[in-house]
Amino acid sequence: MNTVSERIRTLMSAHPVVDAHSDYAVELYRREQDGAADALAREHLPALREGMVSMEVLTVAGDFDIDTLKLWDHRLMRGIIDATRRQIDAHEEFHLVRSAADIAEAARRSGTHFMLALEGIRGVEDLAALRLLYAADVRSVILTHNERNLAADGCGEPLPGGLSKFGRAVVREMESLHMVLDLVHLSDPSFWDAVDHYTLPPVVSHSNARALCDHRRNLTDEQIREVGRRDGVIGLNFLAMFIDADRGKATADRLADHAVHIASLAGPQALALGPDYADYYMDAMERWLERDRLPADLMAFIPGAETVRTLPVFIQALADRGFTDEELIGIIGGNILRLYSTVLSTSA
Numbered sequence: 001m002n003t004v005s006e007r008i009r010t011l012m013s014a015h016p017v018v019d020a021h022s023d024y025a026v027e028l029y030r031r032e033q034d035g036a037a038d039a040l041a042r043e044h045l046p047a048l049r050e051g052m053v054s055m056e057v058l059t060v061a062g063d064f065d066i067d068t069l070k071l072w073d074h075r076l077m078r079g080i081i082d083a084t085r086r087q088i089d090a091h092e093e094f095h096l097v098r099s100a101a102d103i104a105e106a107a108r109r110s111g112t113h114f115m116l117a118l119e120g121i122r123g124v125e126d127l128a129a130l131r132l133l134y135a136a137d138v139r140s141v142i143l144t145h146n147e148r149n150l151a152a153d154g155c156g157e158p159l160p161g162g163l164s165k166f167g168r169a170v171v172r173e174m175e176s177l178h179m180v181l182d183l184v185h186l187s188d189p190s191f192w193d194a195v196d197h198y199t200l201p202p203v204v205s206h207s208n209a210r211a212l213c214d215h216r217r218n219l220t221d222e223q224i225r226e227v228g229r230r231d232g233v234i235g236l237n238f239l240a241m242f243i244d245a246d247r248g249k250a251t252a253d254r255l256a257d258h259a260v261h262i263a264s265l266a267g268p269q270a271l272a273l274g275p276d277y278a279d280y281y282m283d284a285m286e287r288w289l290e291r292d293r294l295p296a297d298l299m300a301f302i303p304g305a306e307t308v309r310t311l312p313v314f315i316q317a318l319a320d321r322g323f324t325d326e327e328l329i330g331i332i333g334g335n336i337l338r339l340y341s342t343v344l345s346t347s348a
């Protein structure tokens with residue numbers, strides 16, 4: 001059932017495969033504190049190779065905590081960015097994405113590429129901080145996690161507003177720096193406010209369709225159409241809770257329903273992969289679920305494609321639903337690389 005055909009293996013090995021959202025940079029830092037200075041090469045590279053993934057977008061700071069680590073703390077942000085950059089620099093196969101020229105390299109699948117991203121800007125109190133993070137090679141920004149911060153309201157706020165004056169200034173500054181705006185996690189008013197102040201194509205890196213799974217983290221049909229109109233891209237999220245209200249029904253085929261739905265509204269060129277994998281810190285996730293008395297299976301992923309090693313299982317599910325080779329090449333990475341190339345086009 002979970003076998004991946006030769007057609008899909010050939011396609012994925014010949015074309016770039018981009019995971020548009022992953023959170024393990026904090027683990028690289030944590031492992032360094034424990035004396036393992038090369039977890040990226042020793043632990044993640046074999047997994048990426050097995051899953052045929054050639055580029056990842058890594059969260060280096062955010063508005064959430066993992067155990068006692070608060071990812072908006074300045075010292076921690078510096079530590080994570082520093083550890084991640086050093087581990088990328090240390091291996092000749094690894095490349096840090098800074099520019100459209102780097103994206104062209106990633107499109108050729110020349111090694112393994114990484115882009116640094118923020119998942120919430122609670123630690124960014126002014127535009128100078130944003131510009132310094134740009135100077136540290138951060139290229140993609142989610143304005144907030146599920147809550148409210150200085151810039152924007154997230155989708156978890158009970159009476160959400162949109163962007164603050166500061167949030168609007170951040171979005172305009174991102175545009176002038178040619179940074180990628182990621183609309184994931186925003187409240188609906190923040191989503192619409194953000195697209196009003198940014199003219200480049202936006203990303204929604206790890207969300208599905210609300211029409212198929214009525215969750216605040218998913219996108220309405222109107223939002224999906226807007227992303228499509230702006231040549232934006234939506235990364236499909238592999239977490240069961242964002243796929244089906246009945247998590248037991250959240251299969252790879254059910255996620256393919258979201259792909260078909262999004263393609264019907266915005267076109268197949270608006271699709272990408274944002275699996276949101278968390279297996280590398282599942283122990284911390286389990287402690288969090290227990291602490292907050294949440295269901296133990298809340299962080300379940302689609303069966304058969306639970307880690308980056310088995311990501312191709314979902315591509316097979318898309319192929320089984322009739323997506324053509326050309327469409328699949330776009331979904332696995334071509335579409336989001338096109339967007340990154342457009343947005344980063346004039347950056348250094």
Ligand SMILES: [Zn+2]
Binds near residue numbers: 206
């Ligand atoms: Zn997220």
